Amino acid sequence: MTEAEDRDQPAISFQNVTRAFPQKGGAGDVLALDDISLEVPAGTITGIIGRSGAGKSTLLRLVNGLERPSRGKVLVAGQDVGTATGAALRDIRRKVGMIFQHFNLLSSRTVAGNIGLPLEIAGTPRAEIAPRVDDLIRLVGLDAQRDRYPAELSGGQKQRVGIARALATRPRVLLSDEATSALDPDTTRQVLALLRDINRELGLTILLITHEMAVVRDVCDHVAVIEGGRIVESGPTYGVFSRPDHPTTRSFLKGVTDVALPGFVASRMQPQPQGPDAQAIMQITFTGQNATTPMLSRMTVECGIETNILAGAIEEIGPNPFGSLIVSLPHQRLQEARGFLAEYGMITEELGYVG
Amino acid sequence: MSANMIQLLWVSTLQTLYMVGVAALVGTLIGGPLGIFLATSRRGELLSAPNTNRVLGLVVNIARSVPFIILVVSIIPFTRWLVGTSIGTTAAIVPLTIAAAPFIARLVETSIREVDSGLIEAARAMGATPFQIVRKVLVPEAMPGIVLGLTLAVVSLIGYSAMVGAVGGKGLGDLGIRYGYQRFMPDVMLIVVVIMVVLVQFVQSLGEWIAARFDKRAPRNRGR
Secondary structure, three states, X not given: OOHHHHHHOOOEEEEEEEEEEEOOOOOOEEEEXXXXXXXXXXXXXXXXXXXXXXXXXXXXXXXXXXXXXXXXXXXXXXXXXXXXXXXXXXXXXXOEEEEEOOOOOOOOOOHHHHHHHHHHHOXXXXXXXXXXXXXXXXXXXXXXXXXXXXXXXXXXXXXXXXXXXXXXXXXXXXXEEOOOOOOOHHHHHHHHHHHHHHHHHXXXXXXXXXXXXXXXXXXXXXXXXXXXXXXXXXXXXXXXXXXXXXXXXXXXXXXXXXXXOOHHXXXXXXXXXXXXXXXXXXXXXXXXXXXXXXXXXXXXXXXXXXXXXXXXXXXXXXXXXEEEEEEEEEHHHHHXXXXXXHHOOOEEEEEEEEO | OOHHHHHHHHHHHHHHHHXXXXXXXXXXXXXXXXXXXXXXXXXXXXXXXXXXHHHHHHHHHHHHHOOHHHHHHHOXXXXXXXXXXXXXXXXXXXHHHHHHHHHHHHHXXXXXXXXXXXXXXXXXXXXXXXXXXXXXXXXXXXXXXXXXXXXXXXXXXXXXXXXXXXXXXXXXXXXHHHHHHOOOOHHHHHHHHHHHHHHHHHHHHHHHHHHHHHOOOOOOOOOO
């Protein structure tokens, strides 16, 4: 198979995958994964977000054969992982690196020793291991910690060792199992930036699972939301963030893209306008290039509708700005304003009325 | 104390060291792999073989529940078949080894089972074979615990070796009984006890020192 063909096919493909766990006492099976179909495009960072017990961990472990599908197929670079055994399975595993929430480093080995472990396992000659380990140590910026033991490292440094170790055998795919969940926000950002760099520089496909929407926002090109063993929503991160369909997605987005209504407004809000002077409260979601155009000023100029900004935030999802504003305006003009904004591809939502 | 008695104490000490040393070595060669297998053959583990595991576990438990002095005399035919005689210091090594091996197996098993299962998962994800996981992950990670377990086993063997006088095993314990007790020589008894205390202390300190050298789990001042 040529490199060009490799590019076209998805790096990972789940085809109608079901994973059932028999229950104790023979009370029937529990479906951890229920008929999942998902493609992870080569060279992307794809995030799977879900609550604990949603099945995301099982889904991730199907990719390197730590879990087996009960039904359906899991293909990694065209190879069927689900049916591979013995040497064939070990061969696939060497093409798939994995990093873990709790790092899973050997306490008895130094940084260099841990990074060299997968190479020793793959039977790489000793003389080739040392220079490869040095390259990886430089890549993750741990030159000064080369001969330290994991117990002497910070959480962020441990995860860097984990990443270097996962990359040692030059895999095509990197699996990340809640890799930043045990880290503080600053360290999380650094580790995510490192993953992003690796994805760009090495063209590595990354599949990560997380329960934090902020992780998806910061690094993922694609996202799939999993709930009760099913994928309830998936697509490019930007699309899912700007137009979340499923309630689970919305609840994950709370606190990441949501702006909070100020208390003095929230407490006076009514479902219907209570008089001629009542103000409508409206949430506007800006996406794409619209996020940076002064739409509200334009609406004032072109339609003569004056708005009052109550709350707002602009964030970045990957390279794209993403904004959310809550404004008030005379309720009689609400429909007109929504129509105007919709023409420019903005999403508006009526929240209620004040006064 | 006569020069003769000093000579006897010295020879007895060497006999004890010889019996304990060989029994610990052979016991480790048998008990070590057995312990690793007991730990990894449980249901759902690396080499999952629950039936074999149960049988071996039962054998180990039986061997461990027989009182040592009964073990010594009950295996006399086996000892004679193995080393050609059932009497003497070399013959005494056989029951000592048979007592040590299952004990060491359980100690090794416990240490191996304490290794974080996440490390096994990581190694499997790297494409490691079960044998590689044992050699490169389980044993190195369990080493501090294994060394402390072996220390405990050697200390127990020093105690057991005092009982093999029953089959002419000689050594310090036998000397203490025959001279100190049966010939009313309390000074000999005292010296025997002191030598054994020193031996145990030395073994314990050595074991802890080696275990600490293997243990990289806690950060400490590494002289830099």
